[in-house]
Amino acid sequence: MDYAEKTDKELVRLSRRGDERAARELVHRFERPVFSIVYRMVRDRELAEDLSQDVFVRTFNNLDRYDRSYRFSSWLFKIAYNLTVDHLRKRELPTISVHGAPDALTPERQEATSLNLESDEEAPDNRLVAKELAGELEEAIAELREDYRTAILLRHVEGRSYEEISEIMGIPLGTVKTYIFRARRELRAALSGSYDDSED
Amino acid sequence: MNDTNSETTTHLAVESRERIGMGGEPGPGASRHLASCEACRREVAEVGSLQARFTALEVLVPSTGFANRVMASVQLPAPRWSRALDGLRAHPPRVAAAAATAVAAVIGTVVWLTTYPQVTPGVMAKLVYERGTGLVWQAVVAVGRVVYDSGLATLLEAFRADLNAWSAVGALATLTLVGMISMWMLLKLMEVSPSAIRIGARRIG
Numbered sequence: 001m002d003y004a005e006k007t008d009k010e011l012v013r014l015s016r017r018g019d020e021r022a023a024r025e026l027v028h029r030f031e032r033p034v035f036s037i038v039y040r041m042v043r044d045r046e047l048a049e050d051l052s053q054d055v056f057v058r059t060f061n062n063l064d065r066y067d068r069s070y071r072f073s074s075w076l077f078k079i080a081y082n083l084t085v086d087h088l089r090k091r092e093l094p095t096i097s098v099h100g101a102p103d104a105l106t107p108e109r110q111e112a113t114s115l116n117l118e119s120d121e122e123a124p125d126n127r128l129v130a131k132e133l134a135g136e137l138e139e140a141i142a143e144l145r146e147d148y149r150t151a152i153l154l155r156h157v158e159g160r161s162y163e164e165i166s167e168i169m170g171i172p173l174g175t176v177k178t179y180i181f182r183a184r185r186e187l188r189a190a191l192s193g194s195y196d197d198s199e200d
Numbered sequence: 201m202n203d204t205n206s207e208t209t210t211h212l213a214v215e216s217r218e219r220i221g222m223g224g225e226p227g228p229g230a231s232r233h234l235a236s237c238e239a240c241r242r243e244v245a246e247v248g249s250l251q252a253r254f255t256a257l258e259v260l261v262p263s264t265g266f267a268n269r270v271m272a273s274v275q276l277p278a279p280r281w282s283r284a285l286d287g288l289r290a291h292p293p294r295v296a297a298a299a300a301t302a303v304a305a306v307i308g309t310v311v312w313l314t315t316y317p318q319v320t321p322g323v324m325a326k327l328v329y330e331r332g333t334g335l336v337w338q339a340v341v342a343v344g345r346v347v348y349d350s351g352l353a354t355l356l357e358a359f360r361a362d363l364n365a366w367s368a369v370g371a372l373a374t375l376t377l378v379g380m381i382s383m384w385m386l387l388k389l390m391e392v393s394p395s396a397i398r399i400g401a402r403r404i405g
Contacts, residue, residue, distance in 0.1 A: 018277045027267045036260040049262050053270050060274040137253045156222075156254035162215070177214065184250060191253075 008072040016063050027056055030073065034080050037153050041084045043142060051087060055080045070167065077158070077168045081150055088146060140190035144183055151176055152183035212240045221247025 003011065003025040011029075014022035034055055039048035059079055066075055141149055150169060154160040162180075166173045212220075212233055220226045221244040226234060234241050278286065288295050 015276060018282070020271065020276060023274060023276055024267060024271055027270050031262055031266055031270075032259065035262040035266070039260050045263075049266065052262060053266070053273065056270040057273045060276060135257075137257060156251055157257065159222075181214075184247075187250065188246065 009068060012063060012066060012068075012072050015060065023060055026072075030076055031056075033073075033158055034076060036157065037077070037150070038080055038084050040138075040141060040153055041146060041149065042088065047087075051084055052080070055083055058083070071164065074160075074164050074167050077154065077160075078170070081168055082170075085146065085150075136191055137187070140187050143190060144186060147171075148179050148183035148186070151179040152187070155180055211237065217243045218247050220244050222251045223248075 001021075003021055006014075006022070006025070008026065008029070011022040011026050015026065031052070035048060035052045038051050038055070039045060042048050042051065055076065059076055066072065141153070144152065147169065151165055154165045154168060155162075160168070162173055162176050165176045165180075169176065171179075211217075212230055216226075216230055217240055220230065220234075234244065
């Protein structure tokens with residue numbers, strides 16, 4: 001049986017029956033797009049790998065909940081988006097202040113929850129991020145709000161339709177259009193110098 | 201929305217401008233409009249430029265062994281044949297009984313067919329058809345009996361669950377009353393006067 005020629009839905013059906021090779025083919029098919037979007041969201045390679053792994057594990061462990069009227073990839077991206085956003089929101093809470101979380105009442109707790117401001121020399125992962133996510137566009141993407149960033153990446157990198165982005169992010173179609181319009185405007189503003197260069 | 205070049209021209213829809221900017225072929229109408237509308241041309245060019253930049257982004261790949269790590273953490277449902285085997289292993293007495301029944305049925309059929317070759321499947325089908333009405337009636341009676349029994353069992357269970365001296369007296373009284381009424385109704389239906397019934401030599405009433 002040639003799994004590479006099968007459709008996503010066929011592979012899902014086989015995976016539901018416990019076919020490990022079908023599941024492996026699905027991972028092979030989607031590991032790059034999922035990792036790519038998660039990495040650009042969290043900008044930490046190790047964390048992106050952990051989250052992406054969690055995305056696939058949750059997906060396979062909940063295959064019986066997959067509604068076959070939707071594209072499998074949309075469902076997978078939806079799980080990836082929810083998991084990443086949840087993580088980012090949880091991470092934001094305890095790191096609001098460099099002096100520790102707002103609810104940290106003891107010095108020990110303050111130390112445990114305070115931001116660790118390392119230099120690039122001390123953090124090899126940061127150097128890797130700098131190399132992989134370098135360039136004006138990557139930096140401009142990083143400056144976008146997380147929902148704008150997700151929408152624009154799904155549209156321009158993954159080539160998803162507005163309807164699919166709406167399903168993935170769980171927001172109305174009009175909101176998707178607004179997000180993408182604003183994201184483009186912000187990117188255009190951030191890249192205006194290089195736009196002028198390229199047009200000259 | 202009005203075009204900058206003309207007071208009546210409508211711009212291309214946002215989706216159309218974007219589709220063309222991302223490499224889609226414009227239709228004849230859109231081509232004509234683009235030829236005359238500076239604003240739409242600029243928008244299409246900007247989307248195209250942005251798309252080109254996105255396409256040039258580095259492809260981000262997880263580290264080697266990512267798929268293996270995922271597969272090691274995933275719990276797929278066991279394949280059907282494996283689940284069936286597990287089910288068989290879980291209930292050895294049932295499996296043995298089913299296997300013994302199947303073997304007995306096969307042997308019995310072979311013996312029957314060799315001993316009574318005249319009883320063909322056609323003859324058996326005719327027999328079942330002729331006795332069908334009786335069998336259905338018996339089945340209805342049997343189902344009714346089961347329902348009646350289970351209802352009675354439920355009633356007894358209810359009494360037992362709340363058993364004390366008063367509930368026992370109440371239960372006995374109720375049963376006696378229900379029994380008497382049932383008996384009276386039965387005799388009425390049979391058009392027999394209770395006074396006409398004799399038990400042994402003694403007359404009641």
